Amino acid sequence: MKSIAPQRIVGYITVTFLVLALLFFVLNYFSPNLTISLLITIPLFTGIAFSAVNHFISLFIYAKIKPIYKTIHNFKPGINEIAEGRNDIFSEVNKEVAEWMKGKTLEIQQLKQTEKYRKEFLGNVSHELKTPIFNIQGYILTLLEGGIDDPGINMLYLNRTEKSIDRMISIIEDLEAISKLESGELELEFTRFNIYSLVDEVFDLQEVRAAKRNIKLAFGRNADKTISVLADKPRLFQVISNLIVNSINYGKEEGKTTVSFYDMDNLVLVEVRDNGIGISQHDLPRVFERFYRADKSRSREQGGTGLGLAIVKHIIEAHKQTINVNSTPGKGTSFTFTLEKA
Template sequence: MGTKLKKTYKFAFYTSSLLTLVLSGLIVIYELVFHTVIWSSVLIYALVCFIASFFIIQYRVEHFIYRRVKSIYNSVSLLDAASLRKDSITTDMASLKAEVEKFAQDKKLEIESLKVRENFRKEFMGNISHELKTPLFTVQGYIMTLLDGAIKDKKVRKKYLKRASKGVDRLLYIVKDLDMITKLETGDMTLFREDFNLNEVIENVVELIEMKATKKNIEVEVISPEDAVMVSADQERIQQVLTNLIVNSIKYGNRDGYIKVSVEEFNEDKYSIKVQDNGIGIEEENLPRLFERFFRVDKSGSRKEGGSGLGLAIVKHILEAHEEQITATSSFGEGSTFIFTLQKTKPTTTKETTSKLGLFF
């Protein structure tokens, strides 16, 4: 604190001292010439001069610097003079410089953050418009064809209506996923926490995706403890997490490949669940964006496979709602591995609870 005061008032101190010496010297000379010198009066006079000079100089210099710096702020469009606080200005030029540099750096970071958000918004709008326009144009094309006369042909009418129905189903699928991820991000989705056997959920998921895996002759192997793996979570949402991860592995998997779903103890409180495949893999530069909405590693092939492009984003948000994390590792051309954790059932917990958790994106 002493160093700060010495730095801050250095200019005022030396200037006041100089003025005090000059004025006191003049008084001494005056009294020597005309009267006898009264040293006690000279000392009192010097002290009063020093104190008065110090505060006047300090105030004037601060006021001068504030006005000059504020005029600089006004002349530079990047900085905002309204945010300049008068009480933060001192005669210490090093502190003043640091304050201005910090202000400019903060503004620069703010501008960069806004640019990133703007780019993300543009990319998101472009992606969602692309996802929606494909089924919309499909439905519109079939309906227009029917209206142009094809409706009179029963065979054509039935075929085109079925195709239009598939397009509508695709739209509903995308809108449903968008609604879910919005609720997850805003914390409006309620999680129903309960104790359940994770092995049974994995078995159900494998049965559900069996047809998809069979089409590409992909073998799905489950490696889990024989005893019940009891976890505390929202069973329906965890089933969705596993479904999205396994379906994603099938989508990007090689024909005649494999998918391994393994469960093991992570620590005393949690289990670790791993979904591993030997598919096309993910390039290293794409890994940081893997859980973004509508981000696709293979922008052409994945669209043929369908999906909303929100699967992994939903997975990430569901697990964050459970206060869990998911990680992804991959070697391009060799496959990918997704690992997440779940809370073990506590021995004393017998009552089901409902929780509503906020999310951060």
Template sequence: MTALYLTIFVTLLMVVFFYVLHQLKWQMLFFPLICYPLSFVIVQYRVERFIYRRVKKIYDDLTLLESADLRRQPITTDMGTLTRQIDRYANEKKLEIETLKVREEYRKEFIGNVSHELKTPLFTVQGYIETLLGGAMDDKKLREKYLSRASKGVERLSYIIKDLDMITKLEVGDLSLNKQRFDIIELVKNVFDLFEMKAGKKKITLDFDRDYTKPIYVFADKERIQQVLTNLIVNSIKYGKEKGTTEVNIENLIKNKIIVRVTDNGEGISKDNIPRLFERFFRIDKSGSRKEGGSGLGLAIVKHIIEAHDEKLYVESEIGVGSEFSFTLEKAK
């Protein structure tokens, strides 16, 4: 189009010029035919080269920022294509930056939580030992009392480190699953028996939603699923209300799947906290209270074990009403 406009303009200029000089001849008809292709070649070459140099600089600048997509593509001088490429690259970088910011916030919070979880029992142990070394060791009764409390602090430290080690192994796939056929009803009963006394202290009833007269066989890692049930039931006892209930329900989901539900009528969880519920050390109680004990890793372990089985984990909760945690398992053939 530039060559056409240039040809028309120059031709009209030449016609006027020769007309004024009274030298206008029929040979002027050949001028546009020569001028147009010549203008086209010159304009195309110069503009293409002009744009190419500047676009190439843009590509070079962007590839310094590790844009693999742009490096693989030929350099284009088409403005529409170039705009789309730059927009796509900018959106990718924006998403990458946002993801890094979220990760950085999570990293800071995680490190803070780890420090808090470890220093509490560590300072407790240190305090009792220093007191004993300062002279309290001579008092037999006091010595036994402080050593017992220090031992509990060490046990808590060991528990946290053990849980962290398990999560790390689950995340990197280093913890192999020993899948076998077992009765999920019997496993739930065993977990109930383990925590009957703990539940009894708060007068919480542990029970099934109905009588299961026949066994329900699943194919999974029995030890890991027991740990999942243990963590969920212990949580329901910790945050359950006095004289409350913790109920387990097992239903057929689809042909080869069952769903296990652990329901309580405790404190409940707000909707804002549910998305972060399975993060390591995440606590709903922002005051930092550790009155309920535990490593703060229970639900994170539950999540990783269920995901290691390629199964699904769900949670529903309402403040003041209670919570329901459920997970799927494969039926045994």
């Protein structure tokens, strides 16, 4: 419906009143009893005038409000709906427009934040891959320029080249794993198994790494050795390995990493706790982001890809469970996640 100008509405109302006034004059002029005529015609014409004014004003409000509703709700209200709520329709529309603007503002902020993370991610991928590539380039050039004939250099640089290639492969494999987890391509194979035994296997594999830093790997008090869960065993092995390796890398000398289990009816809560350097409150919300490092220099010294915790989070969420982190700088960090009890 086209918008009706206020001047046209005034014209319609004026014509209506003129017609009513003329009819009023004619009816009362030819009426034998003026009093009875007035008692009948005044209420009648008042009602007609009110209906006409109400109709034209409703048309005007409908024409103005309809585009707003179409914009914020893609909704086409009928004229009766607007007429019924005309008393406070403007305050209602103002409220809905304000809520719509608030939602759009939040959406824009989220898009900006996502774009920021995307740029950071691309920059991080570039940096993480650039380092081993430049290392490989340097080693190969040294060998080509005569180092290949030097027994003291050739094997050393070839071994370093291999390590840089392995690092690149690790980064690519981790990125591929995250991509598959996010897209749902990686299907989980749920089996029943003993979680205590799985953690014990991880302890055995990481024993040498922990010994180098004099860190003790242990189970929490009263850990149930018979507790079983329903999960994807290889993926859960990856989760616990990542968390324990992190606890070792960021633990303090002669520290301790403890894995505990808590019965929660249909769920089992698994906690991996250390008494290491901890994570600042500023960094804590971002620890599960890809390539995010709270301690960048130390992370690279340990050889991590910066994708471990991102993979951990995706695997746990693929199990329809949650993972949380709590930390106090200088006192340690605790990662907790839930699993379905078998």
